Amino acid sequence: MKLTVRGEYALRALTNLGRRYGPHVVRIQEIADEEGIPKRFLEQILNDLRTGGFVESRRGVAGGYRLAKSPERIPLAAVVRHIEGALAPIGCVSENFYEKCNCPDEARCALRSVMKEVRDNVANLMQKLTVAELVQRSHQLQVEPTTSADYFI
Amino acid sequence: MKLTVRGEYALRALTNLGRRYGPHVVRIQEIADEEGIPKRFLEQILNDLRTGGFVESRRGVAGGYRLAKSPERIPLAAVVRHIEGALAPIGCVSENFYEKCNCPDEARCALRSVMKEVRDNVANLMQKLTVAELVQRSHQLQVEPTTSADYFI
DNA sequence: TAAAACTTGATTGAAATGGTCGGGTATAGT
């Protein structure tokens, strides 16, 4: 049920770009330094995010990356799907990456039925959560790093 | 975000044993045949489920496996945790398999904050879903294999 | 035209995944 490091880096990079959202462009090296991501690896990931339409790039000496859309129009579900593949816990309940499973009859597979519920839950939540939300929390946490649970008088 | 085949097999095997829940014991071979799981592999998995306290075994010529608890006392969350590890999408938000993540300051990590929400969501849902639910749906689907969405007059 | 920065594809080492194999141990039935 885990995200790969690749997916994590992708989300961190998007958050970084989201915080600086605007017409200008940010160098890979800069993002890599700030987020502690190996530059060569991040290069790969940002390129992948570009083919996915999440970011756009500018080449050459003043080049770099920026978000291709406004942060609130980038749901985490879409990003994870593009970088990692299915959100669904098993292939046979995936909407976007369906693959046949081992059971003899899918329509009567109890596991499928239950896992579909898990999938829908995760997909709905991650569809609502956007890069904008990441940016907002990032700003919020900078001033107020305590969690509500730790917060009392 | 995917379950491994191992985890899927574990849940299928538990469903099978759940359907036959009782004092008697079921042979590995029988489960393997019914669920289409390689016997040697299933052997390994059931053994693992045993050390996790989900099933118990009887050795010898009349040996086999049965559930160690009643189906409604086996939440899928516990099974997946034992077989696969963390439910959390990233290690730093896992309650049971915590591991430090790459960000400089966890308390101010926006990704962590968001992923905790995803984790809690999945964990809560899979805690409520039990083997009993799998068994019930399994019976239900045997008579009525259409989904509610396909069902109309 | 040189330097900076993205682009593309290949490569690599380590770990995880999905099994398999061989022999061990317990137990029911004869």
Add this chain to the structure above:
DNA sequence: ACTATACCCGACCATTTCAATCAAGTTTTA
């Protein structure tokens, strides 16, 4: 007691995935 059956245990293996690096482009600005 013996034997067949079925679980127990640990090692092994082939393939794929992961995380990361490298080399050699191409584009653009100064």
